[in-house]
Amino acid sequence: MPTRVERKNATRHAILQAALRLSAERGFSSLSLRGIAAEAGIAPTSFYRHFQDIDDLGLALVDEVGLSLRQLIREARRRVSARKNTGVTRASIETFMEFADSNATLFRLLLGEGAGSTAPFRRAIAKEIARFTDDLSDDLRSAAKESGKPLADVGLAAEAMVTIAFNLGAAAIDLPAEERRKVADRIIAEVRMVVRGAQAEAAAAR
Amino acid sequence: MPTRVERKNATRHAILQAALRLSAERGFSSLSLRGIAAEAGIAPTSFYRHFQDIDDLGLALVDEVGLSLRQLIREARRRVSARKNTGVTRASIETFMEFADSNATLFRLLLGEGAGSTAPFRRAIAKEIARFTDDLSDDLRSAAKESGKPLADVGLAAEAMVTIAFNLGAAAIDLPAEERRKVADRIIAEVRMVVRGAQAEAAAAR
DNA sequence: GACATGAGCGTACATATGTACGCTCATGAT
DNA sequence: ATCATGAGCGTACATATGTACGCTCATGTC
Incomplete structure (x- = not known):
């Protein structure tokens, strides 16, 4: 009951x-x-x-969506550390794409409303995405320590990666499965570029 | 008359x-x-x-917006080659941000409707952005030849840069002028990372 | 100068939308 | 057992929206 x-x-x-x-x-x-x-x-x-009204609902929605996504990400992260045979970048992005798939509506909401709505709504979304970036920054920092390859401007690198993954990933949602795979590969390659660039800068700065 | x-x-x-x-x-x-x-x-x-209806208008709008933007970009490119004292990346992004400013509505339309509309509309927008990426690829190729520093995967690098510049740039539209400057700096730094990464990969592949 | 064209208007109406108001009736506290 | 609470409903209405229809009248053609 x-x-x-x-x-x-x-x-x-x-x-x-x-x-x-x-x-x-x-x-x-x-x-x-x-x-x-x-x-x-x-x-x-x-x-x-x-x-109170639809805008109110919108904010609640972003809250809930952000929460779900962060939980999913955490879980995904665990899975990534589990499969050590693949590269970290590949594993991360593939996991990311996997549930971008299964949670398409969440992503659409988070990424499809860049300008389509009121300012408070947009700001709420921006904040959610910023949280992602922060989490990723932490990850990158510890990964860099473990691998011994330092990164320059971790925050910027993380922002670049999140921007690439989210936006290209979102655009891929509509595509057929095979095309989506290709997009995933592109994202992986591009994220790797950012990693390499950040490493190169760190090396040059020394 | x-x-x-x-x-x-x-x-x-x-x-x-x-x-x-x-x-x-x-x-x-x-x-x-x-x-x-x-x-x-x-x-x-x-x-x-x-x-015929609003969707029809939407497509026409994307067309016209895309056209204007490409013209603006071309003009901007000329200005960039004019001021050789600054770095190419900085000059490009600053010019880009400049008219993202003055043409805020165009950008909003192009970037704010990732999911907010019908599928054909979204596809039209995707195509416009792809054109940008192609143009940038050409630029990068010739720049690489001139500088003697080759780039790996020019297409991917261009896609990454456009994604970063467009999306972070669009998010900055609402911000006060001073904040926007900071965002521009972030974009510049991140685009540079991509450049460095692509160069590093080209060097490693040799 | 006569005439066909068609851009723009005003009227009209069916439907969609937000929301005020008051009712019901199951729940949970007393 | 009694009663206050409040979630959900139905009705009602003012306003917004898409669009059909037919008129006007300036423009450009013959």
Whole structure:
């Protein structure tokens, strides 16, 4: 027997999922309250029991999406350290692409709304992506120590990598599986370039 | 005395400009025919004399935006070769940022609709960006010959650079001038990393 | 000068959208 | 057992939106 608050949370979740599904098709900025309500299987006015308006929902959505993604990334990272036979770059990007696949809607939301929405919304998204970059910076630093190959400007390198992976990865979502593989290879090669460049700069600076 | 076709072209242009202005605020996907008409100063139904529907307008818009941008880029390139005292990377990116500034709406459209719209629209945008990448590839190749420092995988390097410059650049549009400067510096540093990486790979392959 | 063309307008209407208001009725506290 | 709470519903309405239809009247052609 679900308790009362559980029920409420369930509906809230249903709304978020509905919004996510719809925004994958037409973009978040063209969502309608009624459309969401219909998709979530509730009456339009019930929406207000959970969110003040659609922008409010948007922020909640970014929160939840960011959370899920970071959990996925953490898990993925563990998997990467597990398969030591492949290169770290390849393993990371392949894992990344894997769940960019299975969580396409999340990515679309995070990357498809660069300008399609209100400023607060955009800022929230930017913050989520910045978190990724920070996490990656930490990883790069420890990897550099282990391998003995120092990197210059780790923060910048991380930003470049995240930008490349996210944006090219997002563009690949629509493509057929085979094409996506190719894109993954491109991303890997490009990320490697950044790594090499950062290493070269570190070497030159010494 | 403006001729008849000139007049028609003028209104068409007014519509495109209106759409551009509005989509800068709320995103292209939330444009309304009536809103555009109002902004353009015509009756809603007159819209149909120029475009079948909003999607049709969207494609035309991408076309025109792409064209303008490429012209701007060409012009910018000339300016870059003019100031030989600065590094090529710095000069290029600074010029790029300069008119990302003055043509903010164009950039928003080109970069803000990654997922916010229909598939054909997205594909059209992807194609425009690909053109940029191709142009840059050519530039990089000739620059490499002149400098005597060969680059590995020029196409990939160009893609990485364009991705970085466009996406970080677009994110910076909203920021205050001083912050934008900092972003420009980051972009420059990151693009340089890619250059160094590609050079390092070319050297390693020899 | 007569005439066909077509850009732009105003009216009209069906549908979509946000949201106010008040009801129900299961839940959980007293 | 009683009762306050509040999630979800249905109704209602003002406004927004896409678009069909037919008119006007300046333009360019004959």
